[in-house]
Amino acid sequence: MVAPIVVPAVTAPITLRLMRRHRGAALAISLGACVAMLVTAVVLFAAAQDDAIRSYALGNWPAPFGIVLVADRLAVAMLVLAAVLGTVVLGHAVVTGADRRGWHFHPLFHFQLMGLNGAFLTGDLFNLFVFFEVLLIASYGLMLHGQGALRLKTGVAYVVVNIVGSALFLIALGLLYGLTSTLNMADLAVKVAALGAQDQGLLRVAGLLLMAVFALKAAVVPLHLWLPRTYAATMPVVAALFAIMTKVGVYAMIRTVPLIFGARAGAAAWVPAPYLLPAAMLGAAIGFAGVLTARGMREQAAFAVLASTGTLLMPVALWQEAALAAALYYLLQAVLAGAALFLVADVTMRRRGQYADAIVPSPRFAQQDAAGLLYLLAAIAAVGLPPLAGFVGKLLILDASFAAPGWPAVWATILATTMIGVVGFSRSGSTLFWKATPQVEGEALVEPIASTRRSRAEFIAPATLLALLAALTIAAGWVTMQTGATAAQIMAPERYVAAVLGAGR
Numbered sequence: 001m002v003a004p005i006v007v008p009a010v011t012a013p014i015t016l017r018l019m020r021r022h023r024g025a026a027l028a029i030s031l032g033a034c035v036a037m038l039v040t041a042v043v044l045f046a047a048a049q050d051d052a053i054r055s056y057a058l059g060n061w062p063a064p065f066g067i068v069l070v071a072d073r074l075a076v077a078m079l080v081l082a083a084v085l086g087t088v089v090l091g092h093a094v095v096t097g098a099d100r101r102g103w104h105f106h107p108l109f110h111f112q113l114m115g116l117n118g119a120f121l122t123g124d125l126f127n128l129f130v131f132f133e134v135l136l137i138a139s140y141g142l143m144l145h146g147q148g149a150l151r152l153k154t155g156v157a158y159v160v161v162n163i164v165g166s167a168l169f170l171i172a173l174g175l176l177y178g179l180t181s182t183l184n185m186a187d188l189a190v191k192v193a194a195l196g197a198q199d200q201g202l203l204r205v206a207g208l209l210l211m212a213v214f215a216l217k218a219a220v221v222p223l224h225l226w227l228p229r230t231y232a233a234t235m236p237v238v239a240a241l242f243a244i245m246t247k248v249g250v251y252a253m254i255r256t257v258p259l260i261f262g263a264r265a266g267a268a269a270w271v272p273a274p275y276l277l278p279a280a281m282l283g284a285a286i287g288f289a290g291v292l293t294a295r296g297m298r299e300q301a302a303f304a305v306l307a308s309t310g311t312l313l314m315p316v317a318l319w320q321e322a323a324l325a326a327a328l329y330y331l332l333q334a335v336l337a338g339a340a341l342f343l344v345a346d347v348t349m350r351r352r353g354q355y356a357d358a359i360v361p362s363p364r365f366a367q368q369d370a371a372g373l374l375y376l377l378a379a380i381a382a383v384g385l386p387p388l389a390g391f392v393g394k395l396l397i398l399d400a401s402f403a404a405p406g407w408p409a410v411w412a413t414i415l416a417t418t419m420i421g422v423v424g425f426s427r428s429g430s431t432l433f434w435k436a437t438p439q440v441e442g443e444a445l446v447e448p449i450a451s452t453r454r455s456r457a458e459f460i461a462p463a464t465l466l467a468l469l470a471a472l473t474i475a476a477g478w479v480t481m482q483t484g485a486t487a488a489q490i491m492a493p494e495r496y497v498a499a500v501l502g503a504g505r
Helices: 003-018 023-050 073-096 105-121 125-143 149-180 185-193 197-218 226-233 236-242 245-260 273-293 297-316 321-349 368-383 389-401 407-433 452-457 460-474 476-490 493-501
Strands: 054-057 068-071
Touching (some): 054 493, 068 493, 125 236, 185 245, 185 493, 226 236, 236 297, 245 297, 245 493, 273 407, 297 368, 297 389, 321 368, 321 460, 368 389, 368 407, 389 407, 389 460
């Protein structure tokens, strides 16, 4: 259970030491570590099929006094998703040479994976804060990878926003610890339910602060302004990994609200409920409006990530088992589709020379038809059209929300934003891949490429992500069975408490 944290923690300093003089060995170790994390995640996922929740006490200190890791269905599913994305993105970085734009790409990449995996496995709110900081510090370096004035400018804003979020996180943790004398999630579930009436006001403040921090990480409206500029300025290969970062904020909400702030939490019961659904609908609308008005492929992909988070949070905000199951299916495809859009933007801008990723007509470029096909498929997935998994995910959300209060607003938002997304991606795709301008004599459009084989290899990573989206569609029955079982575990917090603290609690 500790391997998903230990492997990247060990790999990062090794690659730092070897990269300058033994690049081949460093690359082999880096890629091998990603494969090892993927194998470990799959093994944990297979073990979780017995529906048991496993805990591991580091140093053999019993919960709630020591550090505890918890592997349930939700945690291991997120581990598999992070490992798959990390392996594909790192492979693309090596094939395209994007990792050569700075000496520290591989160490930062693995520290980022360490932070992600730790956030998924931890059973303690303070260690959730620690792993958030690990992945954020790594993301600061990755965001600046490749240098440039624009990246530095947006990077400063990104750092400031997250420092504010970290400060609020610590304040919320201080309030919760002052009220309950614990930050172990399972112990919090017990002690929050036992708080008296005199503590309910502070408890609600702590809960709202905690949800505000998670909303900031997830770029929930109105705390979303940092995301489009940051992701659009970042190298596409880095932004593809960042596609999962906003979903970590959503994961934290799903992890903590039913467990700690569920029906037994008094004044803090379902604490984000009045605000989350309107914010989610507004986020989906703003995101797809950005897709329609974007001026570059990376900017469009960034707004698509924002839109997917809004769509994802609509079923989450209902806090019902069927809705959570639909949300988890949509989460899987949203991460893969967002990453695919960034990688398609990367292979396209590498071939357009001075036009880069600007959504303007250009002369034909190398492998334009292949890039156009990948863009079409990624857009279909991101907007939620058949036959890819985005369509299945949206159908599941519509079906799960039908009996919930306010379902007409949810349906109207999803259907309207889907139409806006179709128009936005259609406009961009036709401009980029169908409208050609005459070639200017002497104009260099394509960067020198080492070989045709390498050029074609750049399409492997985005094609792999799209193949995974197709697999999610084909295996939708099995996947929805998994997400349904996961949602049932989430909505039964007493099982989590018993697994961590013992059956007597």
